[in-house]
Amino acid sequence: MVFNEDLTCLGGDGTPCNEKFLHAFKDVATLSAGRYLYALPLLWRLERFLNIGGEKRLRESIKIVHEFIENIIKCRIQDNESGREVDLLSRFIAASDENLENSLQFLRDFCIGFILAGRDTYTVLVWFYWLLSSRPEIERNILEEIKAIRNSNGKCIGDNYDLAELRQMHYLHAAISEAMRLYPTPTINTKVSQEEDIMPDGTFVGKGWFVAYTAYGMGRMENLWGKDCNDFVPERWLDNGMFKPESPYKYSAFHGGPRMCLGKDLAYVQMKLIAASMIEKFKIEVVDKAMCPEHLCLTNKMRDRLMVRVKERSMIVID
Numbered sequence: 041m042v043f044n045e046d047l048t049c050l051g052g053d054g055t056p057c058n059e060k061f062l063h064a065f066k067d068v069a070t071l072s073a074g075r076y077l078y079a080l081p082l083l084w085r086l087e088r089f090l091n092i093g094g095e096k097r098l099r100e101s102i103k104i105v106h107e108f109i110e111n112i113i114k115c116r117i118q119d120n121e122s123g124r125e126v127d128l129l130s131r132f133i134a135a136s137d138e139n140l141e142n143s144l145q146f147l148r149d150f151c152i153g154f155i156l157a158g159r160d161t162y163t164v165l166v167w168f169y170w171l172l173s174s175r176p177e178i179e180r181n182i183l184e185e186i187k188a189i190r191n192s193n194g195k196c197i198g199d200n201y202d203l204a205e206l207r208q209m210h211y212l213h214a215a216i217s218e219a220m221r222l223y224p225t226p227t228i229n230t231k232v233s234q235e236e237d238i239m240p241d242g243t244f245v246g247k248g249w250f251v252a253y254t255a256y257g258m259g260r261m262e263n264l265w266g267k268d269c270n271d272f273v274p275e276r277w278l279d280n281g282m283f284k285p286e287s288p289y290k291y292s293a294f295h296g297g298p299r300m301c302l303g304k305d306l307a308y309v310q311m312k313l314i315a316a317s318m319i320e321k322f323k324i325e326v327v328d329k330a331m332c333p334e335h336l337c338l339t340n341k342m343r344d345r346l347m348v349r350v351k352e353r354s355m356i357v358i359d
């Protein structure tokens with residue numbers, strides 16, 4: 041969607057170049073997040089200075105990521121000169137102020153931001169499928185909702201969904217929101233105060249102080265969500281069958297205020313589209329039902345892969 045390039049995450053026509061990029065991108069995310077885990081920040085700074093260990097790998101991986109994206113940007117700039125707008129990047133280039141914003145670095149960072157954001161949507165879906173696999177009644181409700189929408193529009197399984205149909209999926213919207221309440225990504229968000237400030241509750245914040253909130257913790261607080269705060273209950277998001285949004289200061293998965301996620305609506309479109317298309321065609325069964333996956337602290341990705349058995353629904357015999 042961002043630069044009309046198949047990153048071949050599912051194999052696809054995997055060219056070696058894309059595979060190299062994917063590994064490098066993963067390395068950059070893991071190694072830069074790893075800097076937070078050093079007891080003394082001086083240590084990773086020293087590694088960076090000496091160009092050794094993780095910092096050496098980080099530098100090499102960043103170079104691969106930058107080169108890959110810069111090549112695409114150069115192609116899109118050429119496409120734009122010939123008036124072709126094929127993706128978000130080319131539209132962005134066309135709309136940008138040429139002198140100020142069309143710098144390679146600016147466009148490169150724009151692309152990286154979008155790729156990172158795209159990863160959040162699938163991290164959420166993995167948790168969603170895991171939660172769903174132990175709650176057949178919730179999966180049934182989603183299937184019924186999808187079936188009703190298909191029937192009312194005279195469409196068949198496998199047909200494309202349009203935006204209006206996705207908007208009618210209130211129960212699925214609720215179920216995904218509920219999965220993100222329990223398993224938000226990122227789990228923690230940190231800001232540094234640029235100047236002294238007072239929080240709405242009167243708490244003083246000094247200049248240069250770190251302020252952090254945990255969306256993971258907030259999503260499980262009894263005083264915010266009630267006694268069943270640890271349970272997966274999509275119905276808490278519904279009012280007469282219609283999705284009822286919560287304040288971003290209570291449900292902080294997308295952040296709140298002026299720096300709130302700009303891609304929230306798009307993220308829901310993507311997640312609902314993928315979830316609805318998968319669920320109507322396939323049954324996804326988690327292999328080890330008793331296992332409770334561990335998650336990585338910052339990104340909330342599952343530490344290990346979630347092993348699932350995928351069965352085509354049309355082949356499932358009901359007895």
Ligand code: HEM
Binds near residue numbers: 153226292295
């Ligand atoms: C489930 C998926 C997603 C989650 C949970 C999520 C969450 C967040 C959060 C918590 C922030 C605030 C970061 C901060 O300033 O500390 C953010 C910012 C942002 N997100 Fe998302 N995001 C998701 C998907 C997307 C998608 C798909 C896009 C774009 C297509 C996107 C675009 C952005 C942008 C541009 C910002 C920066 C906003 C700003 O700083 O003004 N996000 N997102």
